[in-house]
Amino acid sequence: MSPPLNELYTAFSFIGFVLCAIPLYWHLEAWNTGTCLFMIWTGLGCLMQCINSIVWNGNMINRVPVYCDISTRIQVALNVAIPACSLCINRRLYKIATAKAIMLSDAEKRRAVIQDLLIGVGLPILQIVAQYVVSTNRYNIFEDFGPVFAIELTPLSFILFYAWPVAIGTVSLFYCVTAICAFYKRQRLFNQMMSHSQGPSRGRYLRLMGISATEILGTIPLGTYFIVTNAKAGVQPWQGWAATHSHYSDVVQVAGFIWKNDPNLAGGLEIFRWSLVACAFIFFAFFGxxxxxxxxxxxxxxxxxxxxxxxxxxxxxxxxxxxxxxxxxxxxxxxxxxx
The missing domain is CATH 1.10.20 (Histone, subunit A)
Structure with missing residues (x-):
């Protein structure tokens, strides 16, 4: 007899967390900001959803409201965090592929780290702020899944929330394609630069390129899928700040048999949490x-x-x-x- 889906997810999400933690140490040593942020966000998401799948397994009780607030904010941040990390990686690859020299001064390295942090941490924080504008209540609790952020379907919601992953993925795709073209045009010079520097090796460069391309191929289609699915569900006109937040303190509790029998809702929730596990396994496959x-x-x-x-x-x-x-x-x- 196969194990229930929730218990299966608990096991895989914890393994995903461990797989993200294993390579983190030596990437921190190498100042690989984009890859470190990718591991931190993915590992944090896997750990959070693993805990949620255990605590709310078979129940929808409003446990530890403060934790629920934190958990839902992390979920909102993850909407753009992983695409933003991919953008950091692709920007770095683009600069390496188009540079005449790969050696950087300490000031340039610090500047690059600050830029990556502004993208990989700043954009998720901005996403949390933007999502609050269209948030109808404090959070929802789904049986077996745990707390989930609440959002109303208005035209403003697509601008402030659903469009961000596709937009970031498109910019990242531009850097990725440009870096690949530059790499093959200047392959001989690139190999010479790699052999005489302490920067990323040719193998690591290709692995970074591979995981970035894989992430982009997932981000843009999934982001488009959520935009189309939610648009078909019915878009309501924006009623203003007061109307949207009139019941913000409410916590909606949803039984498992309700949301699991709604294909669109169940599909969205399962895609979200399993995509985190997929990111963890894919990353370890490239770098483990x-x-x-x-x-x-x-x-x-x-x-x-x-x-x-x-x-x-x-x-x-x-x-x-x-x-x-x-x-x-x-x-x-x-x-x-x-x-």
Missing amino acids: FGDEARQHYRCVYTSITSRIGYSTSTLHGSLHAYIVHSLCSSVRAHAHLFC
């Missing part, structure tokens, strides 16, 4: 098995075995053993968060 990842797995495994007095000589050449032991250690370490 690269050369630098394997080096860190070796370091972690060697450190652990040296502490317990176990010799690593019997595992020479066994890369899979390093990876498995490192993953197990990370899972055990993160499991304490839920104990």
Whole structure:
């Protein structure tokens, strides 16, 4: 007998959180702001939805209102956070592909980090502010899913909320295509630059390009799908600030059999939370098995075995053993968060 969908999601979302946490350390060391923000936002989303799927499994009780407020604000931020992180990555790839030299001064590196933070953190904060304008009540609670932000379907909602991912994805697509074209036109010069610099290696550059292109191929179609689906659901005229927020303190509780029998509503909720898990697994597929990842797995495994007095000589050449032991250690370490 297959496990219920909610329990299955709980397991996969926690694994997604762990997979985002594993490569974070060495990306922080390398000042890869875009990829670090991608991991942080994706991992935070997976962890939050994992907790929600446990706490509200089989119930719709209004537990811990402050947490519900925080959770729904993070959901709103995630509407643009991951596309914004992809934009940061593609901007960096574009600058590398079109640069005459890849060495940057410390001031230029700090400026690049600040710019990425303004995009990867500033845009999600602006999205939270913009969504409040069209928010009808404090939040909704869906059985098995947990708290969800509330929004009314007006023309202003599409401008302030639904259009943002598509707009950001389109800009990111421009940078991505331009970077790919520049890369192939200047491939020889690019290889020379990579071989004489301490910046991103050619393999990491291609992996960044791959994950950015994959994310764009998901963002624009999904964003368009939500715009079309919500437009078909019926758009109401904007009644003004007072009318929209007249019942803002209300908390709407929705039973599972109601929202699960609404294909559009159920599809939107499931797509949202499973897309976070997909982002986590895709990211780890690109960055969890690269050369630098394997080096860190070796370091972690060697450190652990040296502490317990176990010799690593019997595992020479066994890369899979390093990876498995490192993953197990990370899972055990993160499991304490839920104990």
